[in-house]
Amino acid sequence: DAGVTQSPTHLIKTRGQQVTLRCSPISGHKSVSWYQQVLGQGPQFIFQYYEKEERGRGNFPDRFSARQFPNYSSELNVNALLLGDSALYLCASSLEDRGLYEQYFGPGTRLTVT
Amino acid sequence: AQSVTQLGSHVSVSEGALVLLRCNYSSSVPPYLFWYVQYPNQGLQLLLKYTSAATLVKGINGFEAEFKKSETSFHLTKPSAHMSDAAEYFCAVSEGTALIFGKGTTLSVSS
Numbered sequence: 001d002a003g004v005t006q007s008p009t010h011l012i013k014t015r016g017q018q019v020t021l022r023c024s025p026i027s028g029h030k031s032v033s034w035y036q037q038v039l040g041q042g043p044q045f046i047f048q049y050y051e052k053e054e055r056g057r058g059n060f061p062d063r064f065s066a067r068q069f070p071n072y073s074s075e076l077n078v079n080a081l082l083l084g085d086s087a088l089y090l091c092a093s094s095l096e097d098r099g100l101y102e103q104y105f106g107p108g109t110r111l112t113v114t
Numbered sequence: 115a116q117s118v119t120q121l122g123s124h125v126s127v128s129e130g131a132l133v134l135l136r137c138n139y140s141s142s143v144p145p146y147l148f149w150y151v152q153y154p155n156q157g158l159q160l161l162l163k164y165t166s167a168a169t170l171v172k173g174i175n176g177f178e179a180e181f182k183k184s185e186t187s188f189h190l191t192k193p194s195a196h197m198s199d200a201a202e203y204f205c206a207v208s209e210g211t212a213l214i215f216g217k218g219t220t221l222s223v224s225s
Contacts, residue, residue: 004157033212042118042204042215043158056211090157092213099146099208100165105157 004093004106012112013081021076021109025093032074037088049074050097086113116141116209120216128224133192135219137205146208147188153201195223
């Protein structure tokens with residue numbers, strides 16, 4: 001079975017631009033979460049979606065938004081990009097939205113903001 | 115809010131030596147705990163998880179971790195390190211719908 005897939009792999013944007021990152025979960029998984037990993041740090045939780053509804057939000061500004069589609073894939077949007085948004089953005093899927101279910105991570109999208 | 119502390123940002127061992135990566139958590143309720151490994155330029159791979167069943171949890175690649183409530187610890191061990199174990203290791207605790215990660219420990223293995 002295919003794992004979590006993310007696109008694009010790499011992305012270079014300029015300050016002030018907007019970016020959309022995409023994620024396809026493992027087949028049968030209904031929950032998708034997004035994390036930001038700055039170089040040298042652990043991943044930080046941004047959003048979780050389950051059955052197309054937002055179930056959790058981390059401490060990120062309103063410039064960050066996301067949605068989940070009927071096929072459970074998801075998009076993360078970041079507006080008005082800042083240099084500090086440069087990071088590896090990880091998507092994770094799980095069967096359900098409860099904490100005991102392990103999250104499976106995709107390879108990530110490396111975003112560079114110049 | 116829950117948190118995770120990983121003691122030692124960098125651990126170096128020789129091939130064949132014991133690997134011990136330390137993780138302490140703070141949680142007001144029985145936690146769900148996880149260890150993940152990240153190889154360069156890749157996503158995170160789950161090594162093992164604790165969900166209040168057996169306190170000694172066995173994972174993939176010969177790793178195991180022991181949940182000690184009295185010490186609020188969930189240290190990761192492997193009896194004999196292999197060169198392929200060199201990577202970044204993250205301990206995480208589940209808080210609601212989110213995973214809260216530690217800052218990670220880089221494991222280096224020398225021959």
